Amino acid sequence: GDSWGIFTFLCAALCNLPALPALNCSEELGTSQSIQQTYDLTRYLEHQLRTLAGTYLNYLGPPFNEPDFNPPRLARAERVPSATVDLDLWRGLTDNARLAANYRAYSRLLCYLRVLDGQVGTAELRHRLAHFCASLQGLVLSIGGVMSSLGYPLPAGPPAPPGAPPASNDFLKKMDDFWLLKELQTWLWRSAKDFNRLKKKVPPAVVTLRLEARGF
């Protein structure tokens, strides 16, 4: 009698398995997938930026295209969100905070980048910059998507770019561009780490369970 009862229970449990986790996991799966996609995108942007930055710095000319060129960060460059936060401190933040920080930073960076785009002389570089901008726009959207799928509220729209006076001379402007690219690189590098970490946090076990259930 008991054994029959147990068997029936198990059967019922198994029968319900496919329905329940599938329903519950579709959201989880979407999140995991979009985190992976966002991670891929940051890597892709990193890759793009690497070539783009090289080309652009060459376009700026010396000394910006020298490998060991490391100018001091000017005060006026502070308007570009800096990624130079202590790593431990950064790690100590919540996912939400980090995602929000990423979201805000890329939104700001994108604005500056679009300004940059309009100034570039060569069509090829402009095309690549446009492509990069579009992709970066995608990243902002992706981060937003991840945040919403994780149930975090989206930060408020990017504040209007501070009305910093345009660079008085060409060199300073070039310096701004240099720092913009440099900060972008840092942000992308750190974002990749973030999403990689986040990717691990969203358990792939759910995916496994779902697959098993399907298989059953």
Next chain:
Amino acid sequence: MFSRWNWVACGFCLLLNICSLEGGLVQSCGHIIPESPVLALGSNFTALCILNESCLDFGNIYASQIIWKIKNRVVPKEQYREINRTVSSVTFNDTSSLATPLTCNILADGQFEQNIYGITITVGLPPEKPKNLSCIVHQLSQLTYPMTCTWNPGRHTFLDTQFRLKYRWARESFPDCIPTDVNNSCTIPDIHFFVNLEIWVEAANALGKAESDPLVLDPIDIVKPLSPHNLSVNSGILPTVLKLSWENRISDPVMKLKFNIRYRIAGDTNWMEVPPEDTASPRTSFSVQGLRPYTEYVFSIRCMKEDGVGYWSDWSEEKTGITTEDKPSKGPPLWRIIDACHSAAFWTVHLIWKALKPYEANGVILQYELTVRDKSSLSSPLEKFNVTSTNLTLQLPNGTYEVTVIARNSAGASPPSVLLIPASNSKAPVKNLRTLPKYDKLWVGWTAPNSYVLKYVIEWCLVSSRSDCIIEWQTALGDVQGIDLKGIKPFKCYLITVYPLYADGQGSGQSVKAYLKQDRPSKGPTVQTKKVGKAEAVLTWNHLTVDEQNGFIRNYTILYKTIDGNETVVTVDPSKTEYTLSSLTSDTLYTVRMMASTDNGSRSGPDFTFTTQKFGKGEIEAIVVPVCLAFLLIVLLAVLFCFNKRDLIKKHIWPMVPDPSKSNIAQWSPQVPAKHNFSSKDQMYPEGSFTDVSVVEIEADDKKSFSEQDLKPFDLLKKEKSTSEGHSSGIGGSSCMSSPRQSVSDSDDGETTQNTSSTVQYSTVVLNGYRDQTPVQVFSRSESTQPLLDSEERSEDHTGEGDSTAERQQYFRQNGGQDETNADRPCFERTKQITHANEGDLVGFVQLQIAGQSSQPLGLGMEKNTQEAALSNVLQASTEGQTVRPETVEENPLSVDEMPKSYLPQTVRQGGYMPQ
């Protein structure tokens, strides 16, 4: 009339227009709503024609006068509706019946149709929902990724329909992609990866708008990457490995790749593939293993996203590489041919071996190393040969040898191939050797001998009468019992021999002849007769040459017939070259031909005709011999009869001739006593004297009168005689053989013939005698001629004629006529000359007489100088010879008694025969 109405109508029309011009520049007398509608096919449609008030007054026209027209066709009134005085509507239930233009007309004064307004109608369909939207991202360069989407635009709408490919991110839209020239695809030039894109197609025209189902995807999942490029192939350290390296044209952060590598042996068409799991991770090089040494390979590679989502790239360009050399994997197959004409003590051994196949040689074979060891004597040294060709001819003393051959290339030497050449092939042969054609190959099968066989050697060669049998060969392992021979030509005879090779010797070869494919012979046998008989004929032919056979000759067929008869068919064993046709009809023309048949048909040779003989062998002999014998027998019997009845015959044909000496005439001559002695061979009366008798009588001159009277009846005879021979031969011809027989047979018919012959003799003798010799006593002889005998028998006849001296003269005249040339002198004078003739002359005469008839001795004529003797001789010499003599002598006295009476008539009768 009609043209005038037209003018009137035009004038009215002009008025209406002017009227409208007055009302305003573009104002007409009415208009239609809707203006230029676009209608859905199959829907219903209503149009209104509204007349202007101003025109109503002027033209006195109303809505009830409106006529609707499609092109030039009036729309039925049932579809009209007069809404008020100035508005008329028309309704169409199905727009498919519509055409452009739809005009509103008015019937002015009930007669003239005037166009008021017209509209253009466009009928079409609303767009369908585009279906089957799919997209692909083609990589064009390292950074260029255009996305092409295609869809099914649906049915034709008959209207200008715009398709737009729309795509957007979650919160950001992009400009639409508008296809150019086509309506089912569009290419977005730049695409961004790793962000989900929503894509759909919108179709819109005047009748509506439709959207496809949206497609949501990350473009990275639909990429068809460029194939890897700069493929290079390098040979590795191992002879079985080649290392490939290449460059990917899509960077790792964009897409991780997996690969497919395919390869084939150069010249081969079948590709092999590296197991996909070995190349399922990103890489730029790969070592392909398990290749054959010293072989050229062709490689090609393609890639796709590592997770298998998306599309495979095209195959890359092909690159070739050659593996390094390796030692030959096996020794060359070895065999020998021992010349048949070897001397007792020495062999000429042709060692032959096959070049290794490329996959066995594993490189370039530099040389072959052979060793020959005499196994019969242990002490004999090992002979070594290094050759580059694939054969070696040795002169070896009889014995058992072990030959090994090694092939060597730059990488090393092959294992040795060993062949034992025993002193004799004494071991068991294979059994049950057979062949079977298999498409283009010939299968040779056999049953293995009982003992263990190392391997088999199969020799084969094309049997041809034109060339020698060039031996081809191949080896087979000891455990197989059949192989396929390749390169066998159809319709050719092959001689196949199988030798089993044992560890300690060699079995004798078993041979079989085979065809891959048989055909009918290329020509038929040429048949001839060897001998033709009455009812049978021996036919002979040659075998077809092996080149002409095209297959195994299963039988020969002989077909023969007479010209109009049925064909008879005989089947003959193929080993025969001769056949006897029997039961033929004699003396008949036969046509015979011969057909050689293989399994696949037959062919006839040329026709041959012959005629059977009329008589069989010995048949003629069987007829001729008895006939001859019978003839001889009859002759013999006749002769015997003649002999037995000679008295009777004589009586009838050759009656007794009276003795002239006892004749009355004898008394006319003073030499009568001498004539009494004629039986005693007195020289005074040689035979010539007898002839003289006739001559004497040939005194008559009137030859003409005679010929007129008496010669005529005998003309025929005369001719015969005259044509036959000269006088001397006449004597012969009438003698012995002919005369007696004639006499016998003719005796019954009448005396004329008998007389003729006898008379001829006389007369002829006389003539000859007359010419050659000198006649002696003419008168005495003349009385002793045969007419005397006739006179005895036919006294009555003679008496009737006897008085005619003229006839007698004619007779003589006749005789003399023949000798006219030399008969100038009177006959009497000539007869006298005979007496002076010497004895030699006389003998010559006798001889002359007898010569043609018999071999009567000369002496006979000599003994019988009397005329009787000569006569009897002439008559009977051939049969009886001298025995006749006494009788003739005895007869003389008998005839003498009767002579006087018949003398004259006799001459008359004789005259009838004389013409000869």
